[in-house]
Amino acid sequence: MKCLPVLAVVLFSMTTAYAQNKDIKLTDLKTPNSPGFQILDISPSSVERPTNPQGFSVKVLNLFSSGNGIPKNFSFEFSPFWSFKPKDETVYNYLGIPKEGEKLPPAQILKAPLRKFSISLASAFSDSTSGSSLKNTNYIAVGARTNLLTLRTRGQVENIHADLHNATQIMLKKAAALHGPGGEIIRRPVDEVDKLLEEDEEYQAALAGVQRQPLLLLDVAYAYSNAFADNKYANRRFHKSGFWATLTANAQFKATDHFLSFIVLGRITNDNVLKDTAKLVFEEDRAIDYGGKLEYNLKRFSLSVEYVKRSYNDISAIDTERTVGILQYKISNQLYVMGTYGKNFGNINNVFALLGLNWGFGSSPLKNE
Amino acid sequence: MERTYQIDPSGGDITIEVIVSTRGIAATEVSRRLKGGSYVSIIKSTEPPNANAAGMVTERGIGHSPILKEGKLDIYTIARLVSVPDSDLEQAFEEFTITCILRGGPQGAQPFTLEAAEKERSSSKKLLAGNIRIVLF
Known part of the structure; x- marks a missing residue:
């Protein structure tokens, strides 16, 4: 038994x-x-x-x-958590930190051990x-x-917020839209954006900061x-x-x-x-x-x-x-x-x-x- | 792939809300093209109000109905997976979703959810992108 x-x-x-x-x-x-x-x-x-x-x-x-x-x-x-393919994931939930100026919702505090x-x-x-x-x-x-x-610590969370802000701004900048002759929008291929981001030292530093212990x-x-x-x-x-x-x-x-x-x-x-x-x-x-x-x-x-x-x-x-x-x-x-x-x-x-x-x-x- | 959203020329303000689900760091940009013009960036999730690193855009106006008629919207989200184990990259791509909700037209609130053909990722599998295009008619 x-x-x-x-x-x-x-x-x-x-x-x-x-x-x-x-x-x-x-x-x-x-x-x-x-x-x-x-x-x-x-x-x-x-x-x-x-x-x-x-x-x-x-x-x-x-x-x-x-x-x-x-x-x-x-x-x-x-x-098992990831088997249920959660539909409301955010980087904040994943890292277990609150959004800027907010407190971590109680539901997310309870979900963290399940995650x-x-x-x-x-x-x-x-x-x-x-x-x-x-x-x-x-x-x-x-x-x-x-x-x-x-x-x-509060300082660590503030640093992560700053790093997240930097990283997202650089991401949008590198992926900036180009305009075609007819005014249409043309996006840079994602592999090209990835390469530009890999070469960007400020972005890499921000990513490392986000992953700090x-x-x-x-x-x-x-x-x-x-x-x-x-x-x-x-x-x-x-x-x-x-x-x-x-x-x-x-x-x-x-x-x-x-x-x-x-x-x-x-x-x-x-x-x-x-x-x-x-x-x-x-x-x-x-x-x-x-x-x-x-x-x-x-x-x-x-x-x-x-x-x-x-x-x-x-x-x-x-x-x-x-x-x-x-x-x-x-x-x-x-x-x-x-x-x-x-x-x-x-x-x-x-x-x-x-x-x-x-x-x-x-x-x-x-x-x- | 283009979607459509009806605009009443005598209607009021049209609003947009963007909800992104991903384990990664995400940023969203909404661009608007008026009839006869070029695309112009009007909203970035990285800028106030409610600047965030999850690619979310809280409900806000994108213009009056008369000027939006026969225009277009481009909603673009880019996400970078961080601390996701390599074995989960496939699943994290599947989980990556964008839902854009337009309100204020005769159809009322209409959600547009990212289709498989509208998302892509880099060879490294860590950079994801999704693009929803909507024709306002």
């Missing part, structure tokens, strides 16, 4: 996702950091910076199975015992997250996972569930591209801990994770260090911690190099190292969203 909610979410997600995107594009693939992946402790980052959820995204796609097992190593995340709400599903197959993962076991998790609070962000997430030994449904057991909150404080160095974030994480998890390795006896124990991440961004570089301590309620002897450093470098708009190195949770095979290229992801990995 415990699997019914998971199954329902899987079916709903897949149906909605299929309806939204019949073709999965390479540009939808991205290193996963969704709650579904984070609860499995295999995400590149355990302390994730909040971002705008995508309508639908598939990450680390490897849905192939041998034909009689559960699909392995995949992750996808989708945001940022996303559901994720992830699977990770472990072919060796590592950290809290056991050999030949497929872990499947379902998760959800949203943003509860986005706080900007808020002072504070409070995100919450929940995830639940099951383990399937030998990738068989009959061998399923509860693996882990958790609820967590992340509070992000951002600081932009004045008039520079330097950008610093400090993210605090608090998480309560129910963990099915292996008590007897020989007899494979598991026992549920509650654990509290706490820690943080310091992230520094400078143009093409993003450097971060995160630390998370996990304390168990009943058995302090198995308390553990994770310390990971992450470096990202943007080679071009379509190509990123990402390196992760550190120590994962657990005492066995706990070296955490990833080095990879992300390609075709637009500019999102390093952009302040």
Whole structure:
């Protein structure tokens, strides 16, 4: 019975996702950091910076199975809000700021968590015992997250208003109508306008200003996972569930591209801990994770260090911690190099190292969203 | 594609309202062409009153019926998607709508909604544009 909610979410997600995107594009693939992946402790980052959820995204796609097992190593995340194709969207609602001289309408304050709400599903197959993962076991998790609070200072909101005003004025100027010989109106082709805007430094500065990080962000997430030994449904057991909150404080160095974030994480998890390795006896124990991440961004570089301590309620002897450093470098708009190195949770095979290229992801990995 | 809106030559003021729905930064310009003349920009959403970055134009007058008769209107909105994940650009283009409402003619309030053929986007998929043209007869 415990699997019914998971199954329902899987079916709903897949149906909605299929309806939204019949073709999965390479540009939808991205290193996963969704709650579904984070609860499995295999995400590149355990302390994730909040971002705008995508309508639908598939990450680390490897849905192939041998034909009689559960699909392995995949992750996808989708945001139901955008499935309803809202007809009254404005940039103010999207950014969560009031119009100039107005207050943010209460309806929009209530809608904001729905707008940022996303559901994720992830699977990770472990072919060796590592950290809290056991050999030949497929872990499947379902998760959800949203943003509860986005706080900007009055000065930040005024700056965004000024940047929005500049940007729109430049847009209309670049798209200015030309008059034909008969007085008819001729518009500049949209690609030509796009090129002119790309080359306009004042416009680009205004766009960057609009996307500046808020002072504070409070995100919450929940995830639940099951383990399937030998990738068989009959061998399923509860693996882990958790609820967590992340509070992000951002600081932009004045008039520079330097950008610093400090993210605090608090998480309560129910963990099915292996008590007897020989007899494979598991026992549920509650654990509290706490820690943080310091992230520094400078143009093409993003450097971060995160630390998370996990304390168990009943058995302090198995308390553990994770310390990971992450470096990202943007080679071009379509190509990123990402390196992760550190120590994962657990005492066995706990070296955490990833080095990879992300390609075709637009500019999102390093952009302040 | 041109639409039509009837004008009563002995009628009063004609007003326009433009409602834009997009996640992007948007700006709208309304241009008017009187009989025998050239197009002239008469309203910009970026200018007071109610200057905004959503491309909205609150209801305001565009002229008296007698002078508008046999004229034309051009409503143009340009929008730039910001912070929209690449995977959502397709959907954001679908969501981009413009509704222009004319009031004051014998037909009363008449909405004109952007048709698929009236909108376009750049190769980057981040710059969107919509253009509604209305003949006043």
